[in-house]
Every structure is written in C-alpha cells, then in structure tokens.
Amino acid sequence: AQKVTQAQTEISVVEKEDVTLDCVYETRDTTYYLFWYKQPPSGELVFLIRRNSFDEQNEISGRYSWNFQKSTSSFNFTITASQVVDSAVYFCALREGNTPLVFGKGTRLSVIA
Amino acid sequence: DAGITQSPRHKVTETGTPVTLRCHQTENHRYMYWYRQDPGHGLRLIHYSYGVKDTDKGEVSDGYSVSRSKTEDFLLTLESATSSQTSVYFCAISESAPEGSAEAFFGQGTRLTVV
Numbered sequence: 001a002q003k004v005t006q007a008q009t010e011i012s013v014v015e016k017e018d019v020t021l022d023c024v025y026e027t028r029d030t031t032y033y034l035f036w037y038k039q040p041p042s043g044e045l046v047f048l049i050r051r052n053s054f055d056e057q058n059e060i061s062g063r064y065s066w067n068f069q070k071s072t073s074s075f076n077f078t079i080t081a082s083q084v085v086d087s088a089v090y091f092c093a094l095r096e097g098n099t100p101l102v103f104g105k106g107t108r109l110s111v112i113a
Numbered sequence: 114d115a116g117i118t119q120s121p122r123h124k125v126t127e128t129g130t131p132v133t134l135r136c137h138q139t140e141n142h143r144y145m146y147w148y149r150q151d152p153g154h155g156l157r158l159i160h161y162s163y164g165v166k167d168t169d170k171g172e173v174s175d176g177y178s179v180s181r182s183k184t185e186d187f188l189l190t191l192e193s194a195t196s197s198q199t200s201v202y203f204c205a206i207s208e209s210a211p212e213g214s215a216e217a218f219f220g221q222g223t224r225l226t227v228v
Contacts, residue, residue: 006155033214035216035217037219043201043221043222044219044221044222045203045205045219047216047217047218050214050216052214091155091156098144098163098209098210100144100146100158100161100171100217101146101158101205101217102158103148103155103156103157104155105153105154105155106155106156
C-alpha cells in the first residue's frame with residue numbers, strides 16, 4: 001500500500017534561514033511519481049514539482065530544491081533563504097500508475113520576519 | 114490556471130440534510146477526485162472517477178456518494194450530513210498520462226459546516 005509520511009507537523013524559521021521539509025514514502029511499485037504541493041493561507045493547492053522513480057537527480061528551481069533518494073525512500077524539499085511569502089502548508093504526495101494521489105499530512109511552515 | 118470550479122464555495126447545513134457539492138472542469142481531463150482536508154489528517158480521498166459513469170471509493174467514502182454523468186461534472190453527495198463531515202472539500206482533476214505522471218490540479222475548495 002502507498003503511504004507518505006511528513007513527520008514535521010510545524011516548522012518555524014526566521015526569514016533568510018534555510019529550511020528542509022522531510023517526506024518519506026512507502027510503495028511496492030518500481031514505477032511511481034512523487035509530488036510536492038503548496039497551500040498558502042489563501043487555501044488553494046499549488047503544484048510545485050513532480051519527480052519519477054527513475055530520475056534521482058536533484059532539482060533546483062530558484063530558492064527551491066528537491067532531493068530524491070530511493071535508498072532512503074525520501075523526497076525532501078529545501079527552501080533556501082526563506083521569505084515570509086513561503087509561509088504555507090506543504091504537502092508531499094505519491095502516485096502509482098494512474099491511481100489517485102496519496103498525500104502526507106502536510107507540514108506547516110511559518111517564516112517570521 | 115486549470116479550469117476547475119467548485120460550487121458552492123461555502124455552505125452551512127443542518128445535521129441529517131442531504132448536501133450536493135459540484136465540481137465542473139473545462140479541461141476535458143479523464144480523472145476527477147474528491148478529497149477532504151481536516152486538521153491533522155492532510156488530504157484524504159473520498160471518491161474518484163476515471164471516466165463517465167466510472168467511479169471508485171477512496172479512503173473515507175462512508176456517508177458519501179458520487180456521480181459523473183458528463184466528462185465535465187463530478188458531483189459529491191452527502192446523503193445525510195453529520196457533524197463529522199464538517200470539512201473543506203477539494204475537487205481535483207488530472208489527465209491520463211503514462212505511468213501516472215500527470216499532476217493533479219485542484220479547485221478552490223468548498224468549506225462545509227454541518228450544525
């Protein structure tokens with residue numbers, strides 16, 4: 001069965017600090033996709049990134065970076081030089097084939113000015 | 114932005130009444146989903162659809178039913194609302210893509226309060 005664990009319920013950092021959000025997943029499939037979504041205080045869910053199980057290259061997009069390690073079943077998300085606008089709930093999700101996304105419980109990030 | 118509209122956006126209803134939430138898409142995507150979001154639980158799947166008239170249950174389907182008579186509309190019905198169904202409901206859509214590579218796009222959410 002698919003499962004996603006985000007052990008950090010809430011994180012609080014001071015602006016400009018780096019912060020890493022952890023995501024650990026469980027799956028029996030060899031082909032799967034991992035996702036991160038952002039939910040800002042306004043409530044909508046915003047897609048951030050997708051990564052397939054055969055591509056372990058790290059990805060960087062501006063201040064955001066993602067570290068995928070199959071050996072530890074982790075797909076961690078790092079925000080460099082955090083800003084107040086990064087304050088949100090972040091969800092990690094897993095998908096096997098065309099089944100629905102399975103989400104972690106989310107990590108609430110608060111960036112304090 | 115993906116064309117997904119949820120209606121209503123907010124609703125207060127009484128215990129025991131039926132409630133229907135509507136999700137409408139303009140993207141012609143095959144898959145549609147209903148999730149609920151509750152503090153401490155993240156997003157949990159209620160039901161989903163993989164085509165017109167093709168639906169399946171999710172993790173928390175008890176007390177809910179769905180229907181999809183057209184590609185663009187996916188209805189979620191609470192047959193007899195209970196206070197435990199107070200939640201924020203999200204509709205999502207995704208296209209069919211190899212090995213599940215397609216991301217899901219979400220509607221704005223419906224905040225339902227059962228009193």
